[in-house]
Amino acid sequence: MSKKQDILAAALRLFTKNGVRATSTKSIAEEANTSEALIFRHFKTKDNLLEGIIRNGYKEALTLTTTFLEHKEPKAFLIQMIDLPQTLVDSNFDFWRMQYKILPLNSIAQHYHNSFMKPSGDKLTEVFRLLGYEYPAEESDVLILLIDGIWKSYASDRFTNERCKSLEKLLKIKYDLN
Numbered sequence: 001m002s003k004k005q006d007i008l009a010a011a012l013r014l015f016t017k018n019g020v021r022a023t024s025t026k027s028i029a030e031e032a033n034t035s036e037a038l039i040f041r042h043f044k045t046k047d048n049l050l051e052g053i054i055r056n057g058y059k060e061a062l063t064l065t066t067t068f069l070e071h072k073e074p075k076a077f078l079i080q081m082i083d084l085p086q087t088l089v090d091s092n093f094d095f096w097r098m099q100y101k102i103l104p105l106n107s108i109a110q111h112y113h114n115s116f117m118k119p120s121g122d123k124l125t126e127v128f129r130l131l132g133y134e135y136p137a138e139e140s141d142v143l144i145l146l147i148d149g150i151w152k153s154y155a156s157d158r159f160t161n162e163r164c165k166s167l168e169k170l171l172k173i174k175y176d177l178n
Helices: 003-018 025-032 036-043 046-069 074-091 093-102 107-130 136-155 161-174
Strands: none
Touching: 003 025, 003 036, 003 046, 003 093, 025 036, 025 046, 036 046, 046 074, 046 093, 046 107, 074 093, 074 107, 074 136, 074 161, 093 107, 093 136, 107 136, 136 161
């Protein structure tokens, strides 16, 4: 792993554990076994470092979800969307926990999250329209809200793996996906 990747990984661990504001670049340098000067040479500011972590996290999430947005049978797409929260959090727990903590107050995190979710919302509206729902856009909004709440609850340890599975099962029953 390159020093830049070491810095990103160390910063993610510390931001997740301590919060962004409470984490100094000095502590990141110590965790990454490098110098503060190298952090600033690569990223210029702590905000740029945070944005690099967020960009990388959503790049990984996009790689994982690319197949979700491909044209599929509508019910298969709904199943994948319902399974998405737990899949994403399990794939990169520290990133999603950090996102949960900073999302309400950080405009950079909000921008990346909204950009990530928009194609899913558009595809869900199309799917609900194809399935004959009377209000497909509203149904899409409701499911997105539920998905958003599930990943946040899982990333914050309010929901266990088992609780997520039971909610997924309930949603699959609601949409007649069994």
